[in-house]
Amino acid sequence: MKDYLSLITLVFSSFCFSYGQGAKIxxxxxxxxxxxxxxxxxxxxxxxxxxxxxxxxxLKFDGKKFISFNGKNxxxxxxxxxPVFKDSRGNIWASFxxxxxxxxxxxxxxxTVYTAKDLNVDEISVISICEDTQGAIYVGGSGGVFVFxxxxxxxxxxxxxxxxxxxxxxxxxxxxxxxxxxxxLIRKNEQWQVFTKENSELRLGTVRGVKxxxxxxxxxxxxxxxxxxxxxxxxxxxxxxxxxxxxxxxxHMVRDIEFDGIHYWMATNNGLIKLDGTDILAVFFREGMxxxxxxxxxxxxxxxxxxTNFGLIEYKP
Numbered sequence: 022m023k024d025y026l027s028l029i030t031l032v033f034s035s036f037c038f039s040y041g042q043g044a045k046i047x048x049x050x051x052x053x054x055x056x057x058x059x060x061x062x063x064x065x066x067x068x069x070x071x072x073x074x075x076x077x078x079x080l081k082f083d084g085k086k087f088i089s090f091n092g093k094n095x096x097x098x099x100x101x102x103x104p105v106f107k108d109s110r111g112n113i114w115a116s117f118x119x120x121x122x123x124x125x126x127x128x129x130x131x132x133t134v135y136t137a138k139d140l141n142v143d144e145i146s147v148i149s150i151c152e153d154t155q156g157a158i159y160v161g162g163s164g165g166v167f168v169f170x171x172x173x174x175x176x177x178x179x180x181x182x183x184x185x186x187x188x189x190x191x192x193x194x195x196x197x198x199x200x201x202x203x204x205x206l207i208r209k210n211e212q213w214q215v216f217t218k219e220n221s222e223l224r225l226g227t228v229r230g231v232k233x234x235x236x237x238x239x240x241x242x243x244x245x246x247x248x249x250x251x252x253x254x255x256x257x258x259x260x261x262x263x264x265x266x267x268x269x270x271x272x273h274m275v276r277d278i279e280f281d282g283i284h285y286w287m288a289t290n291n292g293l294i295k296l297d298g299t300d301i302l303a304v305f306f307r308e309g310m311x312x313x314x315x316x317x318x319x320x321x322x323x324x325x326x327x328x329t330n331f332g333l334i335e336y337k338p
Contacts, residue, residue, distance in 0.1 A: 040305050047082070048332030054080065054087045059328040060103035061317040066111045070319070070326055072333060073102030079115055082333065096132050097125050104317070106150035108158060116147035124160065140167050140174050151189045153197075161186030161199065180206065180213050187244070188277075192233035200228030205241060222260040224249045230287065232278035240296075242275025242287060251275065252287065252294075263301070270294050271303035271313075279318045279325075286325055288315035293327065295338070306334055 048057045061073035070082040078091035079102045092098035099117025106114040113127040122145040124135040137145050146162035153159065157170040159177070163185045166177040179199075188200040199206040205216040205228050218226050223241070230242025230252070237257075243250040250273025251264035263270055272291035279286050287294035292313040295302040305313045306329075317328040327334035 043337040044306055045335045046306065046332045047335070052087065054333065055089055057332045058330050059316060059333060060101070061105040062319045062326050062328040062333070063105040063107045063113060064319045064321045064326065065107055065113055068321065070333070071105050071113050071115070072328060073105045073115060076100050078102060096134055099123060104147065104150055108152050109156055114150055114158065122146065148187055149189045151191055153191045153195060154193055159189055159191070161189050166199070180215050187227065187229045188231045190231045190233050192237070196233065198231040198233065198239055200231045200241065202227055204228065222253070224251070224253060224262055229274070229276040230278045232280065232285065240278050240285060242278055243273065245274040249273065269301040269303055277318050279320050281320045281323055281325065286318050288318050290314050293325070307331065
């Protein structure tokens with residue numbers, strides 16, 4: 022990979038573009054991975070990478086080999102797997118579809134499968150999973166938000182029951198942020214705040230990524246857009262917006278936001294975004310237009326694991 026680096030200072034932020042030095046791509050040309058078309062990634066307490074694919078079920082990567090979980094060797098029959106989530110107890114949660122739509126939980130020994138009947142819905146739709154400080158699991162999708170606590174499911178009452186959830190995050194105070202197809206919801210002290218393009222500074226109606234910072238600020242990633250999109254930072258009611266016009270972000274689609282303990286990383290349709298304060302680094306792994314679509318991110322001791330449609334990336338910045 023060629024080494025290309027430039028640094029430009031703007032009013033709102035400084036930024037640079039880089040081809041990812043220290044990156045290794047696992048694909049079908051150099052590993053036993055069954056598909057390069059990946060959707061999601063999570064890391065368990067033993068360092069195994071759990072990877073959802075588009076059409077080939079769930080994979081576990083132990084650093085040497087890829088093991089497939091599918092209808093032939095497990096109770097999980099869905100070929101499409103996303104999202105994948107590791108909870109505080111070490112369980113791996115994964116949403117499977119085609120055939121059927123089910124939610125699976127792997128405890129290290131076996132799978133527990135939850136169906137639409139278990140959640141008392143017509144069909145399961147899972148797009149985002151998160152966990153609160155009490156260990157309750159929140160599952161969001163086109164059916165709203167469901168909460169798994171004390172081995173029982175309940176449905177969270179939202180301001181609009183038709184909300185299609187795209188992303189969720191919960192901070193250490195219990196505040197819940199929900200990005201959805203028509204805006205942003207924030208619940209604090211059991212009270213909902215409803216943000217739309219009409220009543221707030223949201224740049225787009227579709228919110229695909231949300232992440233609370235330790236200082237209480239909220240990062241909001243948008244679902245694309247030609248003239249705007251990107252992401253916003255909400256701090257004490259003040260909004261700061263970052264798009265391709267006023268900053269060095271590489272794309273207006275921001276679908277996943279993760280924290281490595283120092284920096285925030287964002288998945289876009291054109292590479293990674295690394296946010297350090299107001300400094301932005303756009304990281305690419307291949308040359309060419311539409312060659313750096315990032316679907317999901319997981320962090321392991323400073324290493325960034327990236328699920329893409331061209332393989333699994335191990336990136337040590």
